[in-house]
Amino acid sequence: MEEDTGVLPRKDDFSQWYNEILWRAEIMDVRYPVKGLYVWYPHGFAVRKRAYGILRDLMDRDHAETMFPLLIPETEFMKEATHIKGFEDEVYWVTHGGRNELDVPLALRPTSETAIYPMYSLWIRSHTDLPLKLYQVVNTFRYETKHTRPLIRLREITSFKEAHTVHATREEAAAQVEVALGLYREFYDSLRVPVIVSRRPAWDKFPGADYTIAVDTVMPDGKTLQIGTVHMLGDHFSRTYDITYEDANGEQQYVYQTCYGISERSIAAVISVHGDDRGLVLPPEVAPIEVVIVPIIVGKRRDEVLSAASALEEEFRKAGFAVKLDAREMRPGAKYYHWEMRGVPLRIEVGPRDIDANTVVAVTRSGKKTTLDRRGVVEGVCSILALFGEELSQTARQAMAGRITVAATLEETAAAVKNGVAVVHWCGSQECAEKIEAAVDASIIGSDIRSDLIAVSDGPCVACGGNGTSALVARTY
């Protein structure tokens, strides 16, 4: 007997599952012949489009969208020392125009600080120009030497949403960090992806930042995935790029800056957190098709069923749903599997029995079956989808909660990180961090934890016994 799950590996085998679902659900094609660059299938890109629509709407509340060039002259790129150190090993350089060598090599942006800030220096004159909050959604390039992986570790990040804000004071900039974190929380709430927010250790912060606060989620194999970062840049870059404003007293002052970003790792998170053995499970908010209508065509009532299905489609379309009528010449079961693999949240079935009874059958991606009265079907579907989204949030949240373990000893920590995230007490020293990391084969990913799933407390450092406070230890992507 063939298994009904088809050929998708079980999600328990997460790595295999992830590799396969990407092409079976038509998210990414890995066969592009350059390492670390992958192709978005239209369906994957449609998910991206909706997710980034949400992100843009959030940013547009008080940021303006812009677009800076991909190429950065070496002379600008090399100005900020710590920033360069963080990126120089993974920068692609354009050295030729045609056959001629360029006088000044051009970097493909690994991130855009060095492209944007020289322009900020020109644009910002007075305190009335502040605050300035811009963002762009662009591709960036990093010559990754580690194992590349679609959507997760890329040489071309195709979907980097980066925001760059400028403020008159350090306090304002610090406040903006909190605003950004709030936006990112909202974004991931919409994607139904639970997150943990924490401050990265000093050695793991963004090159050139005062501090970095990261947004992580936990993948099904227990490793954490960083899916957003917010950086307090202080005045490091403004001193390097000479970004100053004239204050109310007529004095020149350096500005304070922040930057923060989200990439297509957000899509990897949606896929991985919600997907199951049958394929993708998409929250209605990001599903390119929210409702698929499958007509149950039986012999002589074919035309009758098809026109009933078309009428339904039209009704959903008018109500604003992303709806698809699947009128292909296939058996209904084959269509169910097809759309389940692609993550469609709700399937509507209409057949002769429904026409006779004046009903339709609605089945969610989680398998919940409801018979709806044909009249008021749109309202019925609305509430089913809203509930389905809520359930995704709850399920994902519980799954993440189950992967967080408080650990009091190194042995407990080592056991905890095999399943997910360990919460330990840590004194904050790099020496102890290294001890812990060596002992448990995982990394300190952050302290100053902000998560309603984690109670923060003080206690003896798990490595040295000195005064410590809660920190996260995990294996990471």
Place this chain on the structure above:
RNA sequence: GGGGCAGUAGGGUAGCCUGGUCCAUCCUAGAGCGUUUGGGACGCUUUGACGGCAGUUCGAAUCUGCCCUGCCCCA
């Protein structure tokens, strides 16, 4: 960064060590025709490949070299 395994049609595999035929093979793959359709339909016909570049050879999926790509494990 280190190590290993692998690339054969849309997908999965055999063949390779030991070079050669008339034909690879399976599929939830493609095209066509017919009968079907409330959880992956069936029959018949048919299409299509050896990752790339060079080399050895009368002849290369198979041998040699280089390159590219993917996956797994370790740092």
